[in-house]
Amino acid sequence: MEMEEVANGVTLRPMRQADLGAVLAIQRLAYGDDYQEGAEVFARKLALAPAACWFAEHGGKALGYVFAHPWSSGVPRLHAPIERLPDVLEQGFLHDLAVSPAARGLGLGRALFGKVQAWSRASNLQALGLVALADAVDFWRGLGFAADGAELPCGYGAGALYMRRSAV
Numbered sequence: 001m002e003m004e005e006v007a008n009g010v011t012l013r014p015m016r017q018a019d020l021g022a023v024l025a026i027q028r029l030a031y032g033d034d035y036q037e038g039a040e041v042f043a044r045k046l047a048l049a050p051a052a053c054w055f056a057e058h059g060g061k062a063l064g065y066v067f068a069h070p071w072s073s074g075v076p077r078l079h080a081p082i083e084r085l086p087d088v089l090e091q092g093f094l095h096d097l098a099v100s101p102a103a104r105g106l107g108l109g110r111a112l113f114g115k116v117q118a119w120s121r122a123s124n125l126q127a128l129g130l131v132a133l134a135d136a137v138d139f140w141r142g143l144g145f146a147a148d149g150a151e152l153p154c155g156y157g158a159g160a161l162y163m164r165r166s167a168v
Contacts, residue, residue, distance in 0.1 A: 006056075006111045010063060010103075015046055015053035022062035023055075030098035034157065035133070037079050037096075044081040045069050045095055051122075052092065054115045056099070056108050064099035066112040068092050070123065075131055075162055078155040092120040092167060094130040113143055120167035128167050134159025 003013040015023075020039045027036060046053045049069035056064035071093035072086035094116055099108045120128055131152060132140045137159070145163035152160055 006107065008058070008106070010056060010058045010106060010108065012054050012056050012111055012115060014050065015055045015065065015067075017043060017046065019055050019062070019065070023065050026062055026065060026098050026100050027096075029100055035078070041079060041081050042067060048082060048085055052116060052119045054112055056103070056112060062100065063103040063106075064097070064108045064112055066097040066116055067095045068116045068119065069095065070125065071129065073150075075129070075150060075152055077153045089125070091127040091129050091164070092116065092123065092125045094128055109139065110143070117167065125167045127164050129162065129164045131156050132161050132163050133157060137161055137163075
């Protein structure tokens with residue numbers, strides 16, 4: 001298993017199905033009640049693209065996670081498991097990256113994004129897309145993403161933007 005220590009004993013490792021309970025707990029801490037997706041949604045993403053899903057922990061305590069997967073153009077629906085990947089995979093889609101409020105400021109968001117970026121390069125994807133919630137737009141801009149203008153499905157909230165960047 002590929003593990004990487006990022007700082008102060010915090011490690012990043014590939015996500016496992018057994019991590020999904022901790023993922024749901026971090027999701028609630030990070031987003032409150034507004035954007036809760038079920039374990040089924042995350043489990044399906046993990047099954048479709050295990051190399052693009054990472055988990056951050058320290059001493060067995062969950063600190064953050066990221067889910068990404070190959071995708072075509074457009075935005076997958078929120079709260080809906082992906083039945084299968086599109087036939088044409090044009091880009092990677094970073095579905096969710098969250099860090100526990102107690103671990104903010106440690107650089108975990110950037111470190112988790114680095115894992116997705118490495119996966120997208122290794123997969124020969126040309127671009128990465130994501131939906132930035134209103135309060136995260138500046139974070140993603142700082143990582144090279146720009147608003148794309150694509151229409152968002154229901155559920156992402158006011159101020160959310162579809163953003164893209166080159167995968168390299």
